[in-house]
Amino acid sequence: MKKQLFINGEWVEASKYVELKSPYDGSVIAEIPEAVPEEVDQAIAAADAARQVMAKMPAHQRASILEKLVHLFETRADEAAEIIATEAAKPLKTAKGEVARTIQTYKFAAEEAKRIHGETVPLDAAPGGEGRMGFTVREPLGVVGAITPFNFPMNLVAHKVGPAIATGNTIVLKPANQTPLSAFFLAELLEEAGLPKGALNVVTGRGSVVGEQIxxxxxxxxxxxxxxxxxxxxxxxxxxxxxVTLELGSNSALIVDNHIDVDKIINRCVTGAFSFQGQVCISLQRIYVHEGVFDTFVERFKEETAKLQVGNPLDPGTDVSAMITRADVDRAMDWIREAHEGGAEVAAGGVGEDGILYPTVLLHSENTMKVCCNEVFAPIVSINKVASIQEAIDKVNDSRYGLQAGIYTDNVHTAFDAAEQLHVGGVMVNDIPTFRVDNMPYGGVKESGTGREGVKYAVEEMTELKLVVFNRN
Structure with a gap:
């Protein structure tokens, strides 16, 4: 299968191609264009030329295109999930979950397209403002350059493309090198949904060439x-x-308070740690458990981890499959070794073979170890004992990241203290930090990024606020 660039509403033969290989078995999946500067320039020029068409398009028409896209995704959902599973080695049941969320994201975008509005400004609140009327409007920025990762190749693209269409912007999309098929699939659907030529352009290739130029x-x-x-x-x-909106790294943490019923939360915690091999921006990486329930939590966590099925991503029963590259397995194994040599206990897993890292549970890791202080982006979780919730909060905050954190507690005062003191973009009370639905504001502090996604919030990022004042004197 040989793919083409999508530029100005046309499928364009590229001057150079590379092989796309399966992360699971190394087989060649497709030939993918590797865009050169001239081809990137064509894509940007097409998006620039289509700006006025999209800016003048009525809101109901933009919404209608997104609604048609939703219908096409619903019709071809199984095909979409198989694409993700094939190119990213995401277990099929997890891929189906991503497709369902992608559909929701475009639904939200269709809805938000119809409610982009400003406000009236009471100018006579200030001396000299008498007899004047002010109001604000939101206008599209123009060309949006979207650069996306491999781990949610449809839904994270949707969080950029959906709001961009809703707001009347045009897009140049550079998907991750390992997951271009999802982006080409989207271009095919949007072409069918009636998106004007040039409004979406998909260019694949090296970040140092394509990304840099965009x-x-x-x-x-x-x-x-x-x-x-x-x-x-x-x-x-x-x-x-x-x-610029940046959604960057994380080492998301969970606090488990004393007297929590461990059986009620354990499956959720295991899922948060190991879903899609831990290659999730808000994957559960660090768990700080009160000493009163620590031993019980660890035993139950190990028991549930042992039940996970490891194997082919296209097998409906698979929970954990290959990491995105063999090099990532090697890197993760090095971090596990460093932690073990530093005194951490490998309570489960710690084995990598054939591109798969088995779900790994570490105990008593220090915050200075790479498995804690860096973004592990692998099926590795560190569980540590704490004597108090305040100690746990301090350890969670002892990080250069701050995307999301969670706390399980039965005490409302403890919950409010954590919500107030945790220095992150989102605090999940009585849930894992891996929780996300697609209409909530999503983004972090510190090195976790700047700006917010979640369709309504991305709409604000992708529009310019203009003030209009009428002098009626």
């Missing part, structure tokens, strides 16, 4: 990026005065 081009008004902090900081430094 970030630096003066015709691009906004960059929305999900990925590593290092790359995100580089984008911020190169983007100049462009609007």
């Amino acid at each position: 970030v630096k081009d003066s015709r691009v008004s906004m960059i929305t990026f999900t990925g590593s902090p290092g790359v995100g900081i580089g984008i911020r430094n190169k983007a100049g005065l462009k609007r």
Whole structure:
């Protein structure tokens, strides 16, 4: 299967191609275009030329295109899930969950397209404002450059493309190198849904070529990026005065208070730690458990982890499959070894073979170890004992990241204290930090990024506020 670039509503033969291989078995899945600067320039030029068409399109028409896209996704949901499972080695049942969320995200985008509004401003509240009427409107920025990761190749793309269409912007999309098929599938559906030519352009290739050019081009008004902090900081430094939204790394933590019924929460915790091999921005990486329930929690966690089925991502029963690259397995194994040599106990897993890292449980890891202080992005979770909730809060905050955190507690005062003191973008009370639905504001503090996604909030990021004042004197 040979794919083409999607530029100005046309499928364009590229000058250069590379093989896309399965993370699970190494077989060749497709030939993928590796765009050169001239092809990236064509995509940006097409998006720039389509700006006025999208900006002038009525809200109901933008909503209608997104509604048609939702219908097409619903019709081809199984095909979409199989694409994700094949290119990303995401277990099929997890991939189906992603497709369901992708559909929800585009539904929210269709709804938000119809309620982008401003407000009246009471100018006579200030001396000299008498006889004047002011109001605000929101206008599209222009060309949005979207750079997306491999781990949610449909839904994280939806969180950029959906709001961009809803707001009347045009898009140049650079998907992750390992997961381009999802982006090409989206382009096919949007073409069928009636999106104007040039409103979406999909260019695949190396970040150092494609991503760099999108970030630096003066015709691009906004960059929305999900990925590593290092790359995100580089984008911020190169983007100049462009609007920039960055969804970056995390080492999300959970606090478990004393007297919690461990049996009620254990399955949820195991899912949060190991879903899609831990390759989730808000994967449960650190757990701080009160000493009163620590031993019970660890035993039950190990028991449930042992039940996970490891294997082929296309097998409906598989819970954990291959990591995205063999190099990521090697890196994760090095971090496990470092932790073990530093005094951490490997209570489960710690084995990597054939591209798969078996679900790994570490006990008594220090916050300075890579498995705790870095984003592990692997099926590894560290469980540590604490004597108090305050100690746990301090340990959660002892991090350069701050995306989401969770706490299980029966005490409402403890819950409010945690909500107030945890320095993160989102606090989940009586849930894991891995919780996300697609209409909530999502984003972090510190090195976890800047700006917020969640369709309504992305709409605000992707529009410019304009003030209009009428002098009636």
